[in-house]
Amino acid sequence: MEKKNIDWANLGFGYMPTDKRFVANYKDGKWDEGVLVSDAAVVISECAGVLQYSQSCFEGMKAYTTEDGHIVTFRPDLNGERMEDSCRRLEMPVFPKEKFVEAIAKTIEANAAWVPPYGSGATFYVRPYMFATGPVIGVKPADEYQFRVFGTPVGPYFKGGVKPLTLRVCDFDRAAPHGTGHIKAGLNYAMSLHAIVTAHAEGFDENMYLDAATRTKVEETGGANFLFVTKDNKVVTPKSSTILPSITRRSLLTVAKDYLGLEVEERTVYFDEVKDFAECGLCGTAAVISPVGKIVDHGKEICFPSGMTEMGPVITKLRDTLTGIQMGSIKAPDGWIKVIK
Numbered sequence: 083m084e085k086k087n088i089d090w091a092n093l094g095f096g097y098m099p100t101d102k103r104f105v106a107n108y109k110d111g112k113w114d115e116g117v118l119v120s121d122a123a124v125v126i127s128e129c130a131g132v133l134q135y136s137q138s139c140f141e142g143m144k145a146y147t148t149e150d151g152h153i154v155t156f157r158p159d160l161n162g163e164r165m166e167d168s169c170r171r172l173e174m175p176v177f178p179k180e181k182f183v184e185a186i187a188k189t190i191e192a193n194a195a196w197v198p199p200y201g202s203g204a205t206f207y208v209r210p211y212m213f214a215t216g217p218v219i220g221v222k223p224a225d226e227y228q229f230r231v232f233g234t235p236v237g238p239y240f241k242g243g244v245k246p247l248t249l250r251v252c253d254f255d256r257a258a259p260h261g262t263g264h265i266k267a268g269l270n271y272a273m274s275l276h277a278i279v280t281a282h283a284e285g286f287d288e289n290m291y292l293d294a295a296t297r298t299k300v301e302e303t304g305g306a307n308f309l310f311v312t313k314d315n316k317v318v319t320p321k322s323s324t325i326l327p328s329i330t331r332r333s334l335l336t337v338a339k340d341y342l343g344l345e346v347e348e349r350t351v352y353f354d355e356v357k358d359f360a361e362c363g364l365c366g367t368a369a370v371i372s373p374v375g376k377i378v379d380h381g382k383e384i385c386f387p388s389g390m391t392e393m394g395p396v397i398t399k400l401r402d403t404l405t406g407i408q409m410g411s412i413k414a415p416d417g418w419i420k421v422i423k
Contacts, residue, residue, distance in 0.1 A: 131214025246375025
């Protein structure tokens with residue numbers, strides 16, 4: 083199969099329409115079988131629940147061309163489970179995990195020519211999402227929904243590739259206790275846009291959000307979980323009921339423990355102890371793991387020993403091992419890799 087004629091090495095992290103996308107509709111209390119379509123346009127009622135009351139959720143994942151030429155994706159069953167949780171919390175009909183994985187595979191296979199070649203530095207980003215299409219005026223769940231999957235080839239999430247980031251401690255709250263911080267709801271990301279735009283305007287790459295209740299505990303950024311490394315090489319990640327359970331973070335913890343032999347700890351991380359860590363990284367599907375060099379707390383700088391020029395040694399090993407697993411050069415744990423073709 084011939085790949086598309088694209089300058090893969092210079093792709094940004096943006097949307098490029100591809101050949102096919104998967105569409106399924108929920109009506110009269112059940113999902114239809116779904117179908118691959120060529121039309122990228124979405125046509126819905128002006129009174130659709132997604133437009134009136136933001137009933138929507140999404141996932142993010144990637145497909146890769148491995149060293150031996152196969153096209154694979156990474157742990158799609160966990161994305162399916164997380165979307166099920168999002169749907170339940172938002173009173174949306176659950177799209178079953180098994181059908182979710184099938185839809186992902188069909189979409190990737192139908193766009194195989196758009197999956198970047200091995201070694202290009204680019205990947206194929208896959209976006210499953212669901213939204214309310216049925217009309218609602220009263221505040222209530224809609225009766226009709228649409229589930230869709232599209233894919234697009236992308237370059238690195240952060241411009242300039244992997245380099246240490248500068249964060250600011252954000253004055254806004256990302257999620258409330260007992261709210262929706264633990265699910266991948268579109269509304270969570272809408273409220274973070276002002277914070278990230280102002281952060282960029284002030285010269286920062288991202289925000290560090292603290293917990294809304296006490297503002298003493300580290301939560302996450304707008305789109306990634308934190309991972310810290312202590313001076314004795316223990317890997318520590320924040321534990322909270324108001325942060326998104328990242329599949330990448332979960333995988334990196336397994337890599338740290340089972341592949342690198344490091345001690346791993348998932349616990350409450352207080353902001354006061356951040357200054358004592360040796361390394362800091364942001365982990366998520368889009369960036370895998372990106373190093374943090376500095377955090378600025380209202381003018382007061384916390385500079386990590388790993389510095390602002392390169393990734394720290396432990397985070398480097400974590401990233402190299404996980405990407406090696408994803409790309410097929412390192413043997414994956416059972417069930418982690420789904421071969422598409």
